[in-house]
Amino acid sequence: MAPSVATNSFSVTVTPREEVEASQSHSRLASEYTQLQRNRLNHSPPLPSILQTSFQVVDGPPTSAAGNPNEIANLFPNLYGQPSVSLVAGHSDQVKNQSKSLKIGVVLSGGQAPGGHNVITGIFDYLEERAKGSTLYGFKGGPAGIMKCKYVMLSTQVIYPYRNQGGFDMICSGRDKIETPEQLKQAEETVKKLDLDGLVVIGGDDSNTNACLLAENFRSKNMKTRVIGCPKTIDGDLKCKEVPTSFGFDTACKIYSEMIGNVMTDARSTGKYYHFIRLMGRAASHITLECALQTHPNIAIIGEEVAAKKLTMKNVTNHIADIICKRLELGFNYGVILVPEGLIDFIPEVKQLIVELNEILAHDVVDEAGVWKRKLTSQCKELFEFLPHEIQEQLLLERDPHGNVQVAKIETEKMLIQMVKTELDQRRQKGAYRGQFQGQHHFFGYEGRCGFPTNFDANYCYALGYATGVLLHSGKTGLISSVGNLTAPVNEWTVGGTTLTSLMDVERRHGHFKPVIKKAMVDLEGSPFMKFASLRDDWALKNQYVNPGPIQFVGPSANDINYTLKLELGAHFPFQS
């Protein structure tokens, strides 16, 4: 059965790329796959026991919100307070329902994370096995696909080449939001046109907030379409008690750790470079922390700690330089330093500098003589002068279309190398450092978003997807698919759905309350950070590098899960086991 593609019934611009996408000419052909890809294609992820037989969907007690429950209740009058649910063994009251066929749409939202395809195959297999005659639509290119009613019917053939494969290319993703009345109306028209019983939104914190808005909107209009979210982000910052981790984090961290481990071995073999490695993860430093726990770098900077201690660029620079000097005394002129992508967002003085620069540059010309700098506060001027010349230029010249400094483009790892070099040169002049500092810079980002999902992510995503089928089939809406007990073997995993409203708080923006799922930051009192903090002094001066090697899919190491999850769930921490 060839994929059937809808024509666009709304008035939107169709770009050439979308035309080609519609003809599926960029989709995968499994015939071109390598042996490993084919092995993974034919791998069937195990399901939790509870999903293998008969189960009931049991309501818990009414739920509240993560903060400001009154405001959340006002924003979600139809959804607020509904119970979270869990699956328990036994014959269901919904048995009759479970013979009913469903029409479901699924959308991938935001950046890629390994395992997204398995969520979709989990939904698909649920429908095939437990709701025969159902239809699964994949909206193309993210939420815009819902608004533009651009979709592909997901058949066995369409899905097959993506089983256990990385990427989001089965239906692609996008970063649009469905927020304005006009956008909500477009979404309504699409789900009505396709007669959808349910919509699955696979995304991060913002996308799940958006899923909840859609669920509320559909319910407020007595529409039959239910909405279920799925926790996706390699950054690992969408999690709570019921949702122990977001998918993709495990794989991304293991890919980065493979690379870090290789660079560590290289550093030790060569003996003359400090490798500064920037890791993806803008808002939170979970990736850096997990990679540190996996590989034992000499230094790992955790943004949340920098913010909590109100550190300055100079503090961070000195901290690194201090360790480099101590290592030299011990005879080591090499090392590995992990830096979170979002580091400078955590440094208050840098944020302030950027605010001032945006303000000044909106109105003034940057004159060669530097007269413009007089408008900076003295503190910001001092910081600006402290920054390497290259970074100064980047701040002044590379602006986004709104004229704002493009913080994301700043190569933090290069900046740190230059600042550390300057600091060490000054120490050399004072006789306090006699080494030859040579920095090498790396950014590990895109490499980790689309790798083959680890067995953990493949299994977790498959269960998450299968569970969304259950939740939609039993008529639930406004929930996020929740699979728990993740440090146990897969058959012992728990399955349920958590109310999205219970994860929410509000932020005040432009005089309005805006619902948000708060990002889960690195908890400086939590087990992963505490473990790191207890070990890092040893890692700094001794060389206890660990090279985890490439992800394996078979063999004894194939089912390892990440340290963050193990530590947060209280499992034994296997260092030196």
Added chain:
Amino acid sequence: MAPSVATNSFSVTVTPREEVEASQSHSRLASEYTQLQRNRLNHSPPLPSILQTSFQVVDGPPTSAAGNPNEIANLFPNLYGQPSVSLVAGHSDQVKNQSKSLKIGVVLSGGQAPGGHNVITGIFDYLEERAKGSTLYGFKGGPAGIMKCKYVMLSTQVIYPYRNQGGFDMICSGRDKIETPEQLKQAEETVKKLDLDGLVVIGGDDSNTNACLLAENFRSKNMKTRVIGCPKTIDGDLKCKEVPTSFGFDTACKIYSEMIGNVMTDARSTGKYYHFIRLMGRAASHITLECALQTHPNIAIIGEEVAAKKLTMKNVTNHIADIICKRLELGFNYGVILVPEGLIDFIPEVKQLIVELNEILAHDVVDEAGVWKRKLTSQCKELFEFLPHEIQEQLLLERDPHGNVQVAKIETEKMLIQMVKTELDQRRQKGAYRGQFQGQHHFFGYEGRCGFPTNFDANYCYALGYATGVLLHSGKTGLISSVGNLTAPVNEWTVGGTTLTSLMDVERRHGHFKPVIKKAMVDLEGSPFMKFASLRDDWALKNQYVNPGPIQFVGPSANDINYTLKLELGAHFPFQS
């Protein structure tokens, strides 16, 4: 048995790092290893059948040189013309010798390549099994370790934590040469002091040339120390008929291909970025070619082709821009482009520019007004003006201690992004391009030099090492360890030694003939390039990306070997198999 460390008997400066190295405090502790590391530790690489039982070392016919045999004969009067050897089944005349114990030194020379540790364990295991009572010394930090007589005795315990592990950190490496009379004398003193029967030099083309000089020198003085080389380099540019590949190439290309495949999947999922990926490999483009065969990028630039066609920067830029424009017409605003690290070394006009810049900047000041540019020839001036501002600055400002332009520091992938962007902007103004070009830059280098060796590299290196034991035990010198028939199962591999003089030619430098093992460049008439050339037009416009995934050590894909080797050895090419 704890490692015994010699005190330094020569007058050399001992830096703090070396003191610490000497105390082994940075060496590995297997107790800290991950499960995968431990699995690999306990893996025994299979040996070719010929090495498992009794064999004879059989001389072939006299050999000549790769070029200028008379000059090579003059430079190596004691070695020139000696036969290469091969191992055949049967009881050896050297049986008596084979009971004799040996004293062997081993040194790692130059950049890391996965598998180096396995060469050493291969030598060690040969000595343990077939020359009981032997001693293996590891010279520390490369050839400098020989000159300074810095070594560690390699015991079972010292070697164990490095079995099948990446890196060179067991004894570390270095880039020194042993060339001057003084240096040769130091080496003589060391091998005499340690009473060495043999020395194994694990290195690339230069290091093996150096090995041959040492062999010649020792023989000319009737010293008993024999010298055997081993072919190491991830760049893949040390190979010939008898030495089908250098070790490390297989692993490095697979690590880079894993990353490239992930980036490709990301590119297709996101649909908005052109990823420019620079790959290690300065002198030759084998890595880029192999990674292209593994992953099917839209464009892969092969330096040797650029040189053969005498392409300019503008040609290369236009070629990329043309494909980007054609892809846009097909609806694709994304892609992956592989660039060899050494690209600009292959472009004649860039080489000329650098020569002129070095000349001018040695004598003149770079004035703001640009008067200095008048000294450039018009052609070089035009090229200089064509280069992005950032690259211009890099050429002018970043000089090595001799005042020369640091070509190696130029981020070619960034330079190409900027030049392609400029070209596309010009085309946009003419109405010939309507897309939004966004480039992402990557450099994959250090990540690939120290990964866990693939099964192929682990086995190949172990056989190479074991073979050096055989060659030294049978009294051979001036050979490079040669293991062949590599596309067959390991037990069918052939084993022998090839005279280093037969790989040599001379270059005239400063009025003298200097022996060199010529780098094996990508052969534009060879099977790997021809296969690539026959497929690249399809890869450019269609999206036939392959994501090979992470290296596996068990399972059906674990023993795949690379395409370059398969194609050069005439094995079936398994695309679309």
